[in-house]
Amino acid sequence: xxxxxxxxxxxKKPGASVKVSCKASGYIFTSYGISWVRQAPGQGLEWxxxxxxxxxxxxxxxxxxxxxxxxxxxxxxxxxxxLRSLRSDDTAVYYCARGTYSNDYxxxxxxxxxxx
Amino acid sequence: xxxxxxxxxxxxxxxxxxxxxxxxxSQGISNHLAWFQQKPGKAPKSLIYAASSLxxxxxxxxxxSGSGTDFTxxxxxxxxEDFATYYCQQYxxxxxxxxxxxxxxxx
Numbered sequence: 001x002x003x004x005x006x007x008x009x010x011x012k013k014p015g016a017s018v019k020v021s022c023k024a025s026g027y028i029f030t031s032y033g034i035s036w037v038r039q040a041p042g043q044g045l046e047w048x049x050x051x052x053x054x055x056x057x058x059x060x061x062x063x064x065x066x067x068x069x070x071x072x073x074x075x076x077x078x079x080x081x082x083l084r085s086l087r088s089d090d091t092a093v094y095y096c097a098r099g100t101y102s103n104d105y106x107x108x109x110x111x112x113x114x115x116x
Numbered sequence: 117x118x119x120x121x122x123x124x125x126x127x128x129x130x131x132x133x134x135x136x137x138x139x140x141x142s143q144g145i146s147n148h149l150a151w152f153q154q155k156p157g158k159a160p161k162s163l164i165y166a167a168s169s170l171x172x173x174x175x176x177x178x179x180x181s182g183s184g185t186d187f188t189x190x191x192x193x194x195x196x197e198d199f200a201t202y203y204c205q206q207y208x209x210x211x212x213x214x215x216x217x218x219x220x221x222x223x
Binding site for chain 1: 148150152154161165166203210211212214216217
């Protein structure tokens with residue numbers, strides 16, 4: 001069965017970086033893109049970007065350009081999302097989801113807390 | 117960016133009711149629309165893609181319709197497990213954008 005398993009919760013100081021992993025199983029990793037979505041406490045869903053697991057092409061939300069990097073490791077079927085220069089308003093649950101268009105399977109979420 | 121507007125923002129209903137949630141896009145998106153259900157502390161769950169296609173395993177009590185700019189999600193015969201927050205999302209163009217969510221509560 002398709003599964004996306006994300007890394008554990010992180011606590012970071014303002015200005016630091018965080019790298020969240022998303023390990024896929026149960027399907028051919030390079031056949032689907034991976035999207036990243038975040039959700040601040042009590043808020044709605046915010047699309048962060050997408051990466052092709054086939055060729056590494058990316059598309060990032062403009063507000064995160066320059067701070068976010070999405071990568072994949074096809075040898076381990078793992079996608080990564082790195083966010084730099086963290087601010088308090090980056091505190092959120094970060095989700096990976098399978099798919100370039102609609103997203104059918106989602107990871108369990110990773111809570112990233114940014115606090116001094 | 118394409119703005120997605122859901123209505124209502126919250127909705128109270130009773131077990132057994134039929135409810136409809138509306139999602140409007142700020143420009144035409146063909147049928148490139150998905151609906152998700154989210155329960156507190158859980159990841160979103162995909163319900164519908166391509167505006168009206170049910171994801172595998174999703175009960176037929178959920179149905180979607182629409183094309184262009186106006187879309188609806190209908191849930192028939194509400195059960196306790198259906199009370200959650202529902203989001204629409206367009207995937208016609210980048211950046212993908214979500215509606216603000218509709219919280220469905222028990223009356």
